[in-house]
Amino acid sequence: MNTIQTGFVPLTREEYDKLGRLLAGLLRTKHTPVIIPGEAILGIEAIAASIAAPGRKFLNIVTGPYGTLFGEWLERGGAEVEELRVPFDEVVTAEAVEAAIERSKPQAISFVHAEVVTGGSNPAAAILEAARRHDLITVIDSVSAVGGEELPIDEWGADLVAIGAQKALGGPNGVSAVAVSPRGWDYIASNERAPRSSILSLLDLKPPGEGEAFRVPPYIPTLEARALIAALEAVAAEGLERVIRRHEAAAEATAAGLRALGLEGWQRDASRRSTLTTTVRIGGEERLKIEQPIGIVAPGDGELRGQLLRVNHFGANASRVGVETAIKTLAGLLQIDAAQAIEAVRAAWEARL
Structure with missing residues (x-):
């Protein structure tokens, strides 16, 4: 019997438009986001390349390594960057931001929403x-926050927001998005240095207006785009509020398990922990210094290696079973019984959901 070979089917305009609608709904914006043909770091770098220029001044908030990197990209583009940096076991306060704005008088402000590294x-x-x-252009790296925290970008008045699919959304990492407000597009368009005919060009990828002729960019990865559509449909079916609550429950249950194990969280202010990743302070506990991930328990990255462990309870692992497995892993490293900690996890999970 002969097999019919259908071959590769490119992403259709209907699929492209559907993906744009799903992303806009997720972000609660009436403006179609830019679909980025790669992992979210590409979208973040594209933002920096599109807005950085001599004569532009930015207040860049640094609470982890990605904030440092974004500031370097802004400076590479010729911008003046004032840095507001805090220790990586803390987050910034609104009062410190207000004071920094008053002091530095920037045109724009940038920060990472949720830090999975810290x-x-x-x-x-x-x-x-x-x-x-202060009428500032606002830039947010929400790659690790979207789906795990509230992100109503029109209500908040955010101008440029980068998101990824591989964390709370449970989607692929080969395609991402950048939401841009009308004011954000004007800020990009007014920059003579904004790239064109480049993988870093947001202008080249700008979604079409109503009735505008448009060809789906052929370099958008088709399989990843279809996988993202499926992931966003799954989020819509579960309900975004429910997805966020599930991540909140995972964070609270993990914290409860850590307390029962006698472990200390890395973040000093427990009220400002991420809903996607709980970090554990290693201190002098040599048994917690692992070289490779064990399930969703992973060593720290870069300068934080040996200082903390990360429990990555996001996406499908934002579940009671996922948290319990991670707590058992930590108990095993410490060579102690996990029973009491598992009871604490279950009590916290049931109280939240």
Whole structure:
């Protein structure tokens, strides 16, 4: 019997438009986001390349390594960068942001929303409120926050927001998105250095207006785009609020398990921990210094290696079973019984959901 070979089917305009609608709904924006043909770090670098220029001044908040990297990209583009940095076991406060804005008088402000490397979550709504008072262009790396925390970008007045699919959304890492407000597009368009005919060009990828002729960019990865559509449909079916609550429950249950094991969280302010990743302070406990991930328990990255462990309870692992497995892993490393900690996990999970 002959097999019919259908071959590769490119992403259709209907699929492209559907993906744009799903992303806009997820972010609660009326403006179709830019679909980025790669992992979210590409979208973040594209933002920096599109807005950085001599004569532009940015306040860049650094609460982890990605904030440092974004500031370097802004400086590479010729921008002046004022840095507001805090220790990586803390997050920034709204009061510190307000004071830094008053002191440095920037045109724009940038920050990472949730830090999976450090396990902290910056007060995004409060930062954006301060930015609005001073009429600043706002740039947010919400790659690790989307789906795990509230992200109503039109309500918040955010101008450029990068998101990824591989964390809370449970999607692929080969395609991502950048949401851009009308004011954000004007800021990009006014920059003579904004790239064109480049993988870093947001202008080249700008979604079409109503009735505007448009060809789906052929370099958008088709299989990843279809996988993202499926992931976003799954989020919609579960309900975004429910997905966020599930991640909140995972964070609270993990914290309860850590307390029962006698372990200390890395983030000093427990109220500002990320809902996607709980970080564990190693201190002098040599048994917690692992070289490779064990399930969703992973060593720290870069300068934080040997200082903390990360429990990556996001996506499908934002579940009671996922948290319990991680707590058993930590108990095994410590060579102690996990029973009491598992009871604490279950009590915290049931109280939340």
